[in-house]
Amino acid sequence: MSRDLVVALSGGVGGAKLALGLSKVVAPENLLIVANTGDDFEHLGLSISPDIDTLTYALSGLDNQTLGWGRRDESWNFMEVLATLGGPAWFRLGDRDLALHVARTMRLKAGESLSAITADMTRRLGIAARVLPMSEDPVRTRVDSDEGLLDFQDYFVGRQCRPVVKALRFDGAAAARAHPDFLAALASPRLRAIVICPSNPFISVEPILALPGVREAFAARTAPCVAVSPIIGGKAVKGPTAKMMAELGLPAGAASVARRYGALLDGYVLDAQDAAEAQGLSARCVTAPTLMTSLEDKVALARVALELADALRA
Amino acid sequence: MSRDLVVALSGGVGGAKLALGLSKVVAPENLLIVANTGDDFEHLGLSISPDIDTLTYALSGLDNQTLGWGRRDESWNFMEVLATLGGPAWFRLGDRDLALHVARTMRLKAGESLSAITADMTRRLGIAARVLPMSEDPVRTRVDSDEGLLDFQDYFVGRQCRPVVKALRFDGAAAARAHPDFLAALASPRLRAIVICPSNPFISVEPILALPGVREAFAARTAPCVAVSPIIGGKAVKGPTAKMMAELGLPAGAASVARRYGALLDGYVLDAQDAAEAQGLSARCVTAPTLMTSLEDKVALARVALELADALRA
Numbered sequence: 001m002s003r004d005l006v007v008a009l010s011g012g013v014g015g016a017k018l019a020l021g022l023s024k025v026v027a028p029e030n031l032l033i034v035a036n037t038g039d040d041f042e043h044l045g046l047s048i049s050p051d052i053d054t055l056t057y058a059l060s061g062l063d064n065q066t067l068g069w070g071r072r073d074e075s076w077n078f079m080e081v082l083a084t085l086g087g088p089a090w091f092r093l094g095d096r097d098l099a100l101h102v103a104r105t106m107r108l109k110a111g112e113s114l115s116a117i118t119a120d121m122t123r124r125l126g127i128a129a130r131v132l133p134m135s136e137d138p139v140r141t142r143v144d145s146d147e148g149l150l151d152f153q154d155y156f157v158g159r160q161c162r163p164v165v166k167a168l169r170f171d172g173a174a175a176a177r178a179h180p181d182f183l184a185a186l187a188s189p190r191l192r193a194i195v196i197c198p199s200n201p202f203i204s205v206e207p208i209l210a211l212p213g214v215r216e217a218f219a220a221r222t223a224p225c226v227a228v229s230p231i232i233g234g235k236a237v238k239g240p241t242a243k244m245m246a247e248l249g250l251p252a253g254a255a256s257v258a259r260r261y262g263a264l265l266d267g268y269v270l271d272a273q274d275a276a277e278a279q280g281l282s283a284r285c286v287t288a289p290t291l292m293t294s295l296e297d298k299v300a301l302a303r304v305a306l307e308l309a310d311a312l313r314a
Numbered sequence: 315m316s317r318d319l320v321v322a323l324s325g326g327v328g329g330a331k332l333a334l335g336l337s338k339v340v341a342p343e344n345l346l347i348v349a350n351t352g353d354d355f356e357h358l359g360l361s362i363s364p365d366i367d368t369l370t371y372a373l374s375g376l377d378n379q380t381l382g383w384g385r386r387d388e389s390w391n392f393m394e395v396l397a398t399l400g401g402p403a404w405f406r407l408g409d410r411d412l413a414l415h416v417a418r419t420m421r422l423k424a425g426e427s428l429s430a431i432t433a434d435m436t437r438r439l440g441i442a443a444r445v446l447p448m449s450e451d452p453v454r455t456r457v458d459s460d461e462g463l464l465d466f467q468d469y470f471v472g473r474q475c476r477p478v479v480k481a482l483r484f485d486g487a488a489a490a491r492a493h494p495d496f497l498a499a500l501a502s503p504r505l506r507a508i509v510i511c512p513s514n515p516f517i518s519v520e521p522i523l524a525l526p527g528v529r530e531a532f533a534a535r536t537a538p539c540v541a542v543s544p545i546i547g548g549k550a551v552k553g554p555t556a557k558m559m560a561e562l563g564l565p566a567g568a569a570s571v572a573r574r575y576g577a578l579l580d581g582y583v584l585d586a587q588d589a590a591e592a593q594g595l596s597a598r599c600v601t602a603p604t605l606m607t608s609l610e611d612k613v614a615l616a617r618v619a620l621e622l623a624d625a626l627r628a
Contacts, residue, residue, distance in 0.1 A: 044420050045359065074391075081412075082413040085438055094391075095409040099393075102358050106358050124398060
């Protein structure tokens with residue numbers, strides 16, 4: 001049996017960039033992109049899955065590269081009127097983006113699973129690879145902060161990550177079931193590599209790892225797990241990763257992320273400017289340009305991660 | 315005590331035109347516009363109140379006069395994407411219009427009443443007169459047709475009124491409570507006139523009349539009730555009124571509408587070209603230009619209806 005199956009763990013923007021790269025170098029039937037759903041929330045009566053959506057837009061080429069979130073060619077007429085009607089305007093939903101949330105909410109209420117809806121929608125948008133929610137069950141990341149316990153989007157969007165993080169909680173995770181297709185892929189004799197995309201470890205990857213059975217499946221893995229550092233030159237490309245590390249008492253730098261993953265990691269891809277961080281890490285490290293701007297950057301980095309995994313397996 | 319209170323019963327487009335005329339000649343604190351909610355339905359998970367919305371847009375000047383429904387300056391990006399995602403596209407919701415439905419649905423779910431939400435939204439849109447849902451309780455008009463029993467919007471929008479109507483049902487009406495402010499206004503010693511706007515009698519006015527206590531309150535009225543004919547030259551300006559009349563076995567023409575209202579009516583305003591229809595009606599009839607194109611037309615017709623009521627009371 002050939003080792004051809006790649007399982008990628010991803011959060012939003014940074015992770016989605018590498019997922020897009022992977023989708024160009026791995027045949028679609030061999031790529032399973034497992035999306036964090038700890039950021040999911042209900043807003044305006046809608047079920048919103050920010051990381052699934054970001055992956056969907058990135059993989060279909062519909063992502064808004066100017067904003068860095070949401071959908072391209074967006075209009076904001078809904079939000080404008082909502083504000084005049086006294087509706088909440090802190091979480092911005094574009095007119096086109098809204099269709100995804102309304103259609104998903106309707107189908108969830110009709111009893112379809114989040115994974116079935118995601119599979120259908122990604123297919124309709126021309127995405128061949130599979131985007132799989134980490135679980136069908138609700139997991140809600142909450143931020144224990146100096147301003148109290150905050151819902152994730154309240155912290156992330158509402159307060160723009162300003163509160164000081166003391167700890168993160170993944171409410172519902174202990175009772176949630178990791179998606180069986182995710183667990184099956186981790187245990188598959190076809191597994192070539194597990195790739196932890198360059199997403200925020202604390203809020204994008206750890207909710208996935210918090211699901212019952214996932215750490216055990218990682219421990220029993222028969223193929224290497226490789227992470228790509230979300231830190232470049234000691235800083236996060238986007239988002240609060242570096243700020244959170246400081247607040248959680250972790251040393252700044254790419255090494256902290258690898259240490260956080262610990263024994264889960266066999267390989268680690270760091271940016272060339274962070275080469276010194278590789279010192280003392282137990283994972284095998286390679287350096288590469290990890291800032292993904294162009295599609296070529298994404299494809300090249302995906303190749304580096306897979307080559308590292310293949311080398312580790314060899 | 316002065317007789318200054320005007321209660322107007324209205325459905326959608328035709329009724330809303332006269333309601334706008336009334337709002338220009340009656341002080342806002344003296345005008346209660348009672349909206350049919352039999353057309354209300356749930357679509358895409360949203361609570362949609364078409365007649366309240368049409369009144370809201372007409373009274374705020376936001377109505378789309380090109381389409382004849384919905385909101386002016388509308389964009390359709392949401393619908394376009396919804397269709398690509400396989401969502402239902404038969405009921406068109408513009409990007410701006412959508413905000414009204416989302417905000418209302420959210421507030422209903424949070425426990426606010428439809429009348430409180432309507433009052434707040436109309437105020438925010440600069441409407442001084444009061445638009446009141448006929449009831450807080452759900453009433454759902456269903457069409458018994460040659461294609462079976464159809465939900466109203468399925469008949470009206472989905473099948474564009476093509477099925478032959480055998481009868482109309484107002485599910486929930488018998489158990490619904492007419493809004494107490496509506497009943498109080500009908501019984502008020504301040505009542506100057508009840509105006510039945512030129513809406514479809516079968517689907518816009520009769521759901522209101524079907525609520526327990528409403529016909530009794532009409533029977534006990536101490537001020538005249540005046541209707542404006544929705545039929546001009548034997549035809550409906552818009553909508554299926556004339557077609558329904560034929561299907562229900564009623565003679566074509568403005569007189570049929572007055573006879574349908576029967577003893578509820580003290581006065582009836584017909585178009586000049588339907589003057590012959592006044593023959594034999596028990597209500598006092600006046601003729602006037604009833605086609606409302608300009609704001610001036612609407613104001614003039616509102617004055618005619620109120621003058622007829624005042625003459626009947628004198």
